[in-house]
Amino acid sequence: MTVADREVITRHFVQVADRTVHYRHAGKGQPVVLIHQSPKSSAELEPFMRQLAPHFSVFAPDTPGYGLSAPLADTKATIDDFVDALIALLDALSLDAPVVFGSHSGAIFGVRLAARYPERVSGLVANGILINDQATRDELVAHYFPQFPPSRTGEHLAGVWSRIRDQHCYYPWFKQSPEYRIHWPASVEDMHESALEILMAGEHYQTGYRAVLDYDISPDVSALSVPAMLIVAKPDALVHYVPHYPPLPANVSVTITEDYPAIPQKTIAFIYERCANVSLPADPVAKHSHPERQFIRAGKIGLYCEFSGDPQATPVLVVHDLFQSVRQCRELISDLSENHFVIAPDLPGHGYTAGEPLSAAETAKTLVTLIETLKTPHIELVFVGRSGYLAGEFARYKPQGVQTDVLFVPDHAGIALGKLHFDDDTDVALAKAPDLTPESSGAHFQTAWYYLRDSYLFSPWYRREEACISQGRGELTVSELQIALLDLMAGWKSGNLLLDAVR
Template sequence: MSEVLQTIVRLSHGGHIRLQVQGSGPVVVLCHESPRSSAALLRLAGHLAQNFTCVMMDTPGFGYSDPLPLAQPEIADFALVVLELVDRLDLGPVPIYGAHTGAAIAVEAAVQSPDSVSAVILDGYAIFNETERDALLAHYLPPFLPTLDGTHVAWLWSRVRDQFTVFPWNQLGDGSRLGYGPPKLDHHHAVVTDFLLAGDAYRAAYAAAFRYNHFEPLERVQRPVFIATREDDMLFEHMERARGLSEHVSLTAMTSDRGEWASTMKRLVSENAGYTLLDARAIIDRASSLQGSKRLIETSAGPVAVRIDGDGSPVVLLHDMPGGSDELRGVAARLGRSHRAVRISLPGVDVYPAAPNTLDTVRDLAAIIAEVIGKLGVQDAPVIAIGASVAIATELPGVSKLIVVDPWTQISAASSDMVPDISPRWDGAHLSAAFWWARDYDLFKPWHDRENQKGRAIGNDLSAERLHNRFRSIVVAGDHGLKMARNLYRCDAAGNLEASGGGIDIVVFDGDPDCDALASWAIGCVGEDHVHRVSRQTVPLAQMLKGLLA
């Protein structure tokens, strides 16, 4: 099977969109359903990639795409994003495949710019009547906001399970029960992961699809429209509502057999293929000129997420485990006023699907980070390593200036044995375990030593958003992240620090229960003059880092 390549492009309005691209041949654009990401399209792309180049976009607000900067975006606004990508990458005219919400986006794109679209292939097309639409808008899309008590985590698992039990998901009862399914546990978990990536932004595209007048574009469209729906799709009965609307619209009913589904979609794409012949690499190369501050860097272990703040001299930031680069957003924003703060996610964290399970040692991890640093051209930049990432930073070649912040793992030998099991379970306990790992990390030091007198200094404002970002990173990284955490926790970085010959400062958090012990350890590695105490809060930490970088 051909390789899936990924990139992030910056749109004309300043937002970023993730693309996944696979295959070679005539181009086809694939648009996913809500609340998924382009990860939901990989199965279809795998069937098409031998003959076609599949361009899969995370709809704005989902996956790794930024939400649209609109208070109430409509389907027409999402369609404009697809058309901008087709235009700026010079792909058209192309067939556009869309599933559910993606189907509405696809047909609207054909209405807006028929010269860019050769045909539209709709895998489940919603046509709600007024009563159905009003009920969905009123009850189907409750806010999904982080909480400190984890109630949003329990709600999410229940929401996804109910989605595969009844339609609408919020009407549990015999009259709403689906006549098929549910899918396997790993599929439930994949939907949860995409839901976490979207967060509360999931409501925007969903609501736009519910408000959309699905009849009207089918009457106006001047390109072939193929509505092909499986009998185990909740929108199967909707297909008949489109019968006779236009001579351009064809209907195809399919059984639940996935082989029939794949062959039908392949036939429709083949019969309506455009004339642009490209492979995945060529499209990724074209997209390289559209990069912004949010990027995916290709490495030998898969894509690594990078975020860049500011335009000054570069400084590289590596986050702790558990955690992700979002936790460094506040520090990076302040450093970005005088530097170019480059936040590099550890391999397999903050990007989904996760990197292949080939990173067996800390040295392997360091090699991937060095690869990213090289591709970004910041080899001479100072490095700031937070927490467990000290193990990686001390293995990086040629680092002239290293600042280690809170290397707590170096005096917490038991932590590698306390990493929780987050293997998916039908009762959702894996999400609860991930949440409490993230929450206890903010309250105790180390997180598994849950004694109140050893609690961290957290002030009076434990952030639900920060906690949720860490929880999300744990879930996204999955088993790969657990393995990486255990490796980092077991690593003794003292020898590398002592042998460095200078250029290293260590910062410890005043008020943390391990502050004195960690300071003593740090003095033994780099000397008292290079050990500094500071509050864990963002502003004083950023100010100290700026001073050490000066």
Template structure:
């Protein structure tokens, strides 16, 4: 595995926990604070990778991990039990675990309940507040993350991201609460914002649970080998003085200087001392795509290609020819999960997040051939001999090109929103199809992205304000779907244009007459998005059309009927 950082999912119950991993050797696990994700530990993963399989997991409800479902509010015990199941999901008996700030409380409860499952628990920055729980403080600090139809939440949440770095607590703005530190750079601000936006309405799950948690009552009960530590520059450093005096024999307290390098070295020493050289030395995480979640659930995993990792969604079972689904651009296939489930009634559906989208690694030299090669490698890695290929919007060009180059791999093709046109027309759309997404200190990039995505359902192309561009349809303006697509577009804002550019470089009109596969074209009346369907149908030798009327169930039923028709 070397020094490269890879991403993965591990199946836990009816959901999945996302993680990042680097290195080889005995496994160690790193937990992040709230509302962050495993992105927080990227530097530590590299640092520990020389001797360990360093794993940083996304707490359930954060990053890409499935939120925990419970009728009542979540508590630390729920997250501790989820951690136990996650470690079991990795097929590990025990290993060292490091927790930071809020996650140190998850680790504390885990160590108390499962002392035989952790070889060392390192709790860095454990808060031990006095007195009763201040519910008013929690309510103010954890102001709900409410995704609105108007997009007004974007300004509120970007302001909160900035204020998190300015005051503590962020909602009490005074000279006394001002944090005396330099303003964070835009790279940090964007990463923090994406973590907060990924958690969304779940951002307070672990955060609020940690504030309610009475750690001081649990500390004396911990029998697992544990270290309570903090650096002097940590705002929670004073809580080391609040630790109970009657710690168990296996527990110790370490007060560290503000020196980052000394802190990392001390962690490395602790991991060395408490990792078994024989236990899971050649640790290999399980592959969730080969052992998917049961029922009609989406299972996510990564496939490695020459260009990097590609995120895959899998759903369904059955012996019929599997479907490969390519999503519209920009964004990912996350917003298509409901449709993917409808298509998976009696066959397996695999949905690719194209390279450079969401959490799929970018392609270094972006061109159509690289994307086609990536799709081909995914099919090979999934051991698929033949597929039915479904694509939407901009990615239809990639589907057409792939089908022409690999006729023996593709059985039938379904194209929803095919785009033709000469080079001049395609270049004009290509250069305007993505708004400026570069993160800005005023947060305007969030609004620009949100309106771009929303306008896709209102006019086509989205940037065309003339009456000829009006889509006379019932627009799909679900706030949660717009939010998901916004997040999955902005995660790799600097790479979002690459697959769009590559797709528009393909001259589909030249390829269509050469297609050997039967093809179904989806169209909609009074919708300029489908203005090329009539011409495309005249160019394809074996072609059928279907009029889509905003009924996803009917669309899925007709597509499956077409695929089954011999």
């Protein structure tokens, strides 16, 4: 395996007790587990993974309730509940004593993990910890994580955006006076991703925060018995806690770097110099495929796929509408799975399938590669809504030796394999989503919200005229709008690019 191969990040699901856990993996060799900060996900650690992967076998799970990992049952779970969930994941992956790296709240999880289960950790790197007295912890728990329940007016979106902006200007973010000013640099795109993580976590976004802010870390830091490095970059707001670290044992060192890029190099050096090289079980990933949710490699793309029904039944591939995802096809999937084995991928650049937008031809080729990977001699296809425009491209590249039938293409387009034609209302069929490029004001969230509402009120959505009122079509519920918003934010670039191809 080459270095380039080892730097490829794959994504997986594993069942841990009654919870589904999502994690990323890259590399080969000594196991290293990365714990992200709340309320983000392991996606933020991908650049870090690529730097460690030439040296180690790197695992980065989404902690409970974040990313694609199921939450803990208790929304007021303690730090020990999170640590026990991490131990259960290590058991599921047969990881006996990996090196653990945690960032911010992930670092605090790492400290508690190493303190409670030192025999399960061969080394600890904690990137940014905070030390607070009981009164400060009580204040943070009371004010740090307001709820943002979805509202039909979209006002919760402005609340989330303001919360993200403020945390880059003040610490703690809710104390907005000069003595609490900080400068935590972040691009508009970074703030956009942070806002999406909060919206995706929903009511569970606060759980991980509360668990770490309600925990007195000092006694555990002073008692660490494993090789440990407390590291923080000078631009990090948490560097101000270094003078407040408690007395440390000889096995714990403190490193302050000039900037963030030095942290991976310092981490690699620490692991080589101070951590025992624990062997990795053979092929720890392949034996843990989840039966209902998987990332399937289709060429260079890891397609998120859901599976439903009897694997012995006739397979059917469901291709969701543009700007949407598998999540908005669940009713259709349920109906089809009564008599079929349903495979439902998120298209490239949509839903949980990451990546840059692809052309219609490349998207069709990706679906063909997926079908070839599934190794089925016959498969039926369902194109939903505007994804029907891909059927013509699919016909050009359909897999050799595999019988494919298009079953159903609802809504805007009439499609036959090898032939594409539009209905009379081309404006409706090809109405693109608005430009949702992130703005520093957060206005792109409101634009997306009202685009979705108008899509149900008017046809086409941009013509708010009496003649264009949608007849007999109610709006989505607020919770459905929230899901549609997250899907739209993920897929608007790809969806518009695909519509451009047929305009």
